[in-house]
Amino acid sequence: MSLELLLIIAFSGAFLTYLSGKISSQLRDGVAVLISLGLVAIVSFLYNVQTETVFYQGFFGISLILRMNSLAWFFAIAIVSFTALCIIYSLSYMKDCERSNYYYFMMLLINASMLTIVLAGDLVTFFVAWEIMSWSTFLLISYNRNGALQAGIKYIVLSLIGSMCMLVGILSIYTSFGTVNIADVANHLTPSSVGYKLFLLIIFSITFGIKNAIMPLHTWLPDAYAESPSPFSAVLSGMLTRMGVFGFLLIMYVIVGMKTTLHLGRGFLSFNTILCWLGAITIVIPTFIAMLQNDAKKLLAWHGIGQGGYMIVGIAFGTSLGAAGGIFHTLNHATYIVLLFLSVGAIEYSTNGLRDLNSLGGLFKKMPIAFFGGLLGISGLIGVPLTNGFVSKWLIYKTLILGNAPFLAFAALLGTWGTVLSVYKFLHNLFLGQLPEEHKEIKKAPLTMQIPIVILSFTIILFGILPGLPLKVINSIIVAAGFQALDINIWGVTSETGTLNMLNIFAAIAVFGAIFWGIFKVARKSTPVDQYDNYAAGAAVPKNKYHYTVEYYAPFYRMGKPFLKDIFDMFYNRIAEAIGSICDSVRKIYTGYVGSYVMYIVLFIASLIFVQLTWSIF
């Protein structure tokens, strides 16, 4: 199966889906699912394939290349599988929505463009696919109207800034070396000056930092996640944002090269240290801002930013454990954040679009599948042992502590404890507590929405207990990047400085769980009671009001609110306003009075003469 064919299927599948939607919606659903599952199948057959093909030479004579290696495969399989799950989920979620043809078209187009990004063997293909991804994402973020419009503009403006930076970087590579083939560029770059490498790293870091929402550049993300349709939020947070991580891997460890990247600068002023610190800031601040959110999706969005920080810290720290942890965390993050968004989507579906954390509650009795999805999702997000999040976070922590970076480790650990608070709030306010009367009878989430949730929940546990499965692929990635290989077993990581064996932790928890479950069963049977048979100091339980949700961490809010503002967002907004007003005043030079226009003509002549007399350029 050649890579061109894969991409042709991906892109033409998107168009095909759109066209079949014109005929009938069932056909379209079928085609969309078929295409997305087909891509999963094809990509999984490409496991362990190493190829490189030139597929097009018509663009200024540049050889556009597709290549497949372990890094590409790892991201490709993640992209196609998560998209496939989200597509399946969308079947019922988007059933009665307007423009659903358009929605599927865009989903598959984004899927195809992401696939192209990871398969790109040269920077031009990379950039083109990156841009297609950017604008199609914009078109889908705006899909929900109203608040989504502002989010879309924010996204596309930042995205454009990022891609312009990347364009400059790519073209400067092209002009210096005359090639954009990633492998060749890496070779050419080895002897070039440190300053040039640093320039490339910084300029690409801006692009990927914007996409991966590193702290001062994160401002597009919360709105965009919150306002998109939930299955797309899932793709957006799971894979699309993480194209930034892919980019970082590409620029740091493939293009510039591991050895060089890790030795740029000295001490605290080296490139990767600064990136690590940005990552640490990205972990801590968003995690705490997330605690203040009242919108379920916005809360998850802020965590999306925060978790991105772990990946950056892991990758930028530049040890084999750290890099493996960072890459693994990318996959894990995708798993649980997709799961969480899908769970929230299920709630939205069942409660007609409610996702306000203050007006829901007690849904765990009504929506058990979504609830277990949410529970496992937040467990993964926290990194509770036996979920996959634990393994990757463990790898990152360990590398930070043993790498003598206790402050970074502190930031990372603190982020986790902040995460506990906010995700618990998420779970509590949505699923636990008192079930409001109005939600006693809710729409059942259909099977197509439950299947992805179940699959993802299973994946979280599977990768949590047997982390060796994905770590094997990741090991080959980091070896290709020039790191030392890790000693991977199916159940974890072996090393002299500390072994992780998930299987025996699992066994211990399972045994004790079984023992106490047995004791619990043997002990006197308990009476099930209604939620209204509840302690209320002898008074009757008030209906719909007996749930503590608003200002859940009130004491902390009182203390923290003055400090926990998204100052960067405010800063950017102020800049945008300033630019707006400058633009508004600039156009005032077109006064509408002809005399002044003629005056401009005279002044132009005068200025030409002035320039000539002063500098005599002619």
Next chain:
Amino acid sequence: MDRNQIGKWLKNPGKMANKYSFHVVYFCTGCGIIEVPPSITTRWDAERFGIIPVATPRQANLFLITGYVSTKTLAAIIRTYEQMPEPKYTVAFGSCPINGGMYYDSYNTITSLDKYIPVDGYIAGCMPRPEAIFIGVTHLWKLIDMDKADGYKRYREDYVHYRANQEQILGELDWPPLFSKENL
């Protein structure tokens, strides 16, 4: 005190533990509550008998009704009693819960509490001193030993009547019956 007799423990640990670990819900309806603080603090130290106050009926096994019971508080008393897990014991403290005491002719005082919930023991007096509480508790121990502190069983058996009595004085109750037909 037979707290240290291992034989008895092995024979019926549940009963023994229930005797020596009274977690008490004090229902502070009236002036009787004033006698409780001295009894649980340094002067009389109820904790040496294993008696400690708890905040919720879910964790309690002893219900101490300290003072007169008005119609309005009766609902709360019934609810609290029903929320306690079995086995559970009720002790009425002072004259008022027994027969209305000095409020015997008030229009809204319940004169006989045991029409509405089963009462395992009464501590008479207006007010009874803290020592009386301890005497009451030792009596309760004896009753438990003899399986005579069976108020919760009676409540279950005669629930229909208790419920009828409750409804008679309180009107339509806004909570469902504790025991449905299947539970009985």
Next chain:
Amino acid sequence: MEFLSNYIYYIGAFGLIFIGLFIILVKHNLIKVIIGIGILDTGVNLFLIAVGYISKGTAPIFSKAGLDANNMVDPVPQALVLTSIVIGVAILALALSLAIRLYKHYGTLDLRKIKEQRW
């Protein structure tokens, strides 16, 4: 004095050009501005003629004997000016017709008040 006689046409031409430009710049009345354009045009035309004109020159007819080629007036600028005049007329005509239509719309010819199209 000789300077003046040599350059009188140029001075006149540039004088007209500057007068025209001045009118366009300063006057608010559309008709006056159009007149200014006319004057500017005339000035440029005059300048073109002056470029080719030789004082006391003759018509550039080679077939006629006795005429000194060095003393002939350059015919090209005259041809140019002819074209230019035609163009000027076209512009003036268009401008005036537009002015009439503009007056119908605005009820004024004051350019300071005709500022709907701006910014």
Next chain:
Amino acid sequence: MVNPILLIVVPLGLAFALPIVNLISKKIIKYIPVLAFLFNLILSLLLIPKVLEQTIIVKIGGFHPPFGINLFVGPVGILFSTLIALAGFLVSIYALSYIKEGPKEKYHILYLLLLTGATGVVLTGDMFNLFVFFEILCISSYALVAYLGNKAGIESSIKYLIQGSVGSSLLLLGIGLLYGQLGTLNMADIANQINSISSPSIFVPMIFIITGLGIEAAIFPLNAWLPDAHSSAPSSISAILSGIAIEVGLYAVIRVIFTIFNASSFLMFFVFLGVLTLLIGEMSAFSQKNIKRMLAYSSIGQIGLIMFAISLNTQLGISAGFFQMISHTLGKGLLFLSVGFLIYKTGSMKISSFEGIGKKMPITSLLFTIGAFSIVGLPPFAGFASKFMIIKAALTTGQLLFTVLIGVILLGTVIEGAYFFKVIQSIYFKGTTDIIKRDEAPLIALISMSIFVLLIIFIGVYPDFIARILNSAASEFINRIDYIRSVLG
């Protein structure tokens, strides 16, 4: 052998024949421009391979170049004439359904004249001829701007006229000064002799000529007429003005600078002017409420970008500039044409009135979106390829200044992106969510716009298709000696 002079003669002749045809039948006149530009397009396409082999010099009346008027059909000329014929052809197809009111025969006459003027400007090798064709272009565009006869049209037209006639006077003055010193009007001849006279006396005519042409080319302080005129004209004319007229003006400016005056040192000033034009254009467009005005300001920005590219004065830079011209013609033409029907159906130019139009006119909206993407420079559309080339050209020079200016230009692109994306949002994601009856633009207009889209995508994906002609066009500007030699022999 086909004679390139037909490129000018046929539309001009048809323009004059049109009133006579009008007497016979009022129905067929609107097909005349279509035919004329179809002819021109075919002719130009046929000429391209020949011209790329060797430049064609047409000597009118058999006079030899320094004395007679000649046409210079080089790669640049043929590139532009193809572009003009293409745009003219497609827009005239569009106009078949778009122009429904007003004095139609006059529209078609003026339309033919406008494009004749444009073709003449790019093909001529004579300075005064340039002026004449320029005036044809200008006067017909003054009239066409006022075509609708409404308040805005008349006002814009008169303002355009005032500035334009000042400009043409300056141009003529410059030509006169040049003639006074060199005694020739042939461009090649002037170029040949230009080094023989002192620089101040070249400089004065040069600034007059540059200013005069610069007004039509919409260089920064001289472009005040542009937003008014482009927004008030009928959309088909806006497309031509934006896609052809200002680019022809810019062609004339750079022809003067490169070939005639060899003023490459002057280009440094033009680099800054270009960046300034771009910034002013994009910033003015940013908060526009009127869609056509926004597009007009965006054109100013694009002109700035083209100026910047060409002023780099390298082979790559100039060809990038031409490429940007092509993608701008296609993109902006498409935008104006699609907006024409959006305005026609909503009855307003306000962006806010387009809310939800994406449901009513899905195809037109899609075409608009693709045009906008191309103008912003998103792949895989033509705008990306040209922007790619421009940045590459700027970075190839290796000068820090250009790298910094590229940063400024990309900032302008971001602003451009912001306002275009806002419009796209309001087209698709605002307004009512109810199902609205489709009310699409007429088929014939959609076809013509679709051809634009196909070209945009084709060139965007396969820019090597036009690489050769761009390259030889750039060499024509770089090697002025060849130009002089090929004309003077």
Next chain:
Amino acid sequence: MNIIALFVSPLIALIAGMFFLGLSRKISARIQWRYGPPIYQPVIDVIRSFSQKSITHGKFFDFGIILSLSSSFVLILFLPIGKLCALTSGGLIAFLYLMLMGPFGIALSGAAAANPNSSIGISRKFLLALAYEVPLLLVLLTVMTHYHTISLVEIVNIQANSGWAFGSWALILPGIAYLLILPAILGMRPFEVVGAAQEISSGPIAEFGGKHLAFYTLQHALHVFVGIALFVDIFLGGWTFFGLLNPLAGTVWAVIFGIIIFLLKMTLVLFIGLFVNAVYPRFRIEQAMQYLWKWPTLISFVGLIIVVLTK
């Protein structure tokens, strides 16, 4: 050894934990001039709870508390009790995460009860946890950085050779910080904000009765055990006592005496905590957070900086 530890250490922890609960009640009583309950009173309470018929608010209400208790037991396996340590996988980081699971299970269970008192209690619990985790993480990071290992067993073993951490000048500040936050970790006064019986009806466990309460009490006992044991392991050298056990090295007696020394040390630490507990009133949650983020954090931060700089 590991197999033995697998069975023995949970038992030791459970017994010691219950003993500590009883002891704390007794000691508090004695400090307050009361006679106090018998030292085995918590056991009676647990048996009593088991004998009672509890209520349940659904499957999840049960699940949370089982999760909490079983993960607390798993936590014990990671803790070196004397020389016994069943599991070392993951080291102190895994240990930290498992420490989280106990409260998390209770939080899930409590919230499933649909009682706002529970919710408020949980919110306080998490806030308090956040407040003491900041200094605690700093302290643990200091220790890990100083000894350059993430394994608890190794930390104890290093101390066997080089003396107690609390005795070394580099780690005295973290040790002090840990002592300052110990009451908060154990949920004692002045940080008894979570199960504040007087305001929020004992908080997260407001709906717990019968076996749920019994499980909770066991979990609480283990939690107290872990909180103190961690301090002993990290700062007081675990089983080591100035080379006292050196003659016995390698024999079973060394293990047994090691455990006894370990438990004695724990008792000592508990006493310190209890004295604070008995005489102090309760903080409000804000005051608790402000306190914990001020002095202990500052001290442990300075300690970390010292360790990093002297590295």
